[in-house]
Amino acid sequence: MIYLDHAATTKTAPEVVESMLPYFTECYGNAGSIYKLGNESRMAVIRAKETIAGTLGAEANEIYFTSGGTESDNWALKAVYEAYRDKGRHIITSKVEHHAVLHTCEYLEKQGVEVTYLDVDGDGLVDVEQLKRAIRPDTILISIMYANNEIGTLQPVKEIGEIAANHGILFHTDAVQAYGQLPIDVAACHIDLLSASGHKFNGPKGVGFLYISKKAKIRSFMHGGQQERGRRAGTENVPGIVGLEAAVKRVYCSVEDSFDEIKRKTQEEKCSCSLIAKREKEIEHERMLRDYLISRIEQEIPGAMLNGHRTKRLPGNVNFSFPGVEGESVLIMLDMQGICASSGSACTSGSIDPSHVLLAIGRSPEEARSAIRLTLGVENTKEEMDIVVGELARIVGKIRESRL
Ligand code: PLP
Secondary structure, eight states, X not given: OEEOBTTTOOOOOHHHHHHHTHHHHTSOOOTTOSSHHHHXXXXXXXXXXXXXXXXXXOOGGGEEEESSHHHHHHHHHHHHHHHHTTTOOEEEEETTSOHHHHHHHHHHHHTTOEEEEEOBOXXXXXXXXXXXXXXXXXXXXXXXXXXXXXXXBXXXXXXXXXXXXXXTOEEEEEOXXXXXXXXXXXXTTTOSEEEEEGGGGTSOTTOEEEEEOTTOOOOOSSOSSOTGGGTSOSOOOHHHXXXXXXXXXXXXXXXXXXXXXXHHSOHHHHOOOOBOHHHHHHHHHHHHHHHHHHHHHHHHSTTOEEOSOSSSBOTTEEEEEOTTXXXXXXXXXXXXXXXXXXXXXEEETTEEEEOHHHHHTTOOHHHHHTEEEEEOOTTOOHHHHHHHHHHHHHHHHHHHHHTO
């Protein structure tokens, strides 16, 4: 099998699985219990917060564990609306966000929120001038993703954060595809809320976090117990949280620092959010494979159209439209050859809808339906890329021929 769907999910790393096991079998206490067994779980949760906070230049009490990216996005948007609706009811986002943001916005529109959906250019980039023009006195939130899950385009997050800060507006970024791949500094980028998910960077599924800066006065949207200082009810998923921490440690270097060292550091020093050397090498490897795959596809498959920005893109993202073919058919034929990839469309109630992201960058519905996303991981090799290009060229050629 050649696995090229790392943006969908990744394999849980062996050290991540290993770190979790004792929290199922030995340290299974409830983190809210006062006896020693519970205390071990509570300490593990606190340690994980310290670790994650250290990677972002944040404080441990600004990290809240969730069930993943979808919950983090829902929480961020709904809770900002609830807390700030007296100040205003206008939110700005973009047309290329993940459905966890877009469908939440649609829900909020039904509650009386006005949402501006910013256009993107042909590469998928938000226009910061359009963003500035969209800001109104009643704007309470700007939510723009760090990196796009389909086409990999990286948004100008720092610039957007500065604009939000200058206007006193909260800035949320869906960093589900970026956290674990890139260094992120919440203070330098003026990020007030950030969503991340463990399973996108070799952590476990069903666990993620929402960073909520002390500045953002938002409440829980889960009601129940007093976990997470009353902001996210529900017994903590301790094995998942420990696994998430282990996945973070594989990637970021600040976690080499001990608990106390991180605490002693000033805010500026605290942001040691660089990638560890091993991870930098892995990312470089993914980037090399990405550029190799892109150039070979462009040379060998006539009419192939690269989707997304050529350089401002996630290290492992390749997305092409192959006009004249259905992406879904290519996927099935790739699967028959043991290659796992993803298409630029979603099956909704039996019909195949073209991707909203590809339509937003100006692809026609037909071009959008012909898209294939190949997302790379550290385990992929150049030899695999050669096989994939060969198979893709054969399959696209065969489908096009059969249509003549
Ligand atoms: N946001 C983005 C950009 C994503 O790519 C995803 C998952 O693909 C999500 C949110 C949802 O994350 P999760 O699967 O952890 O709920």
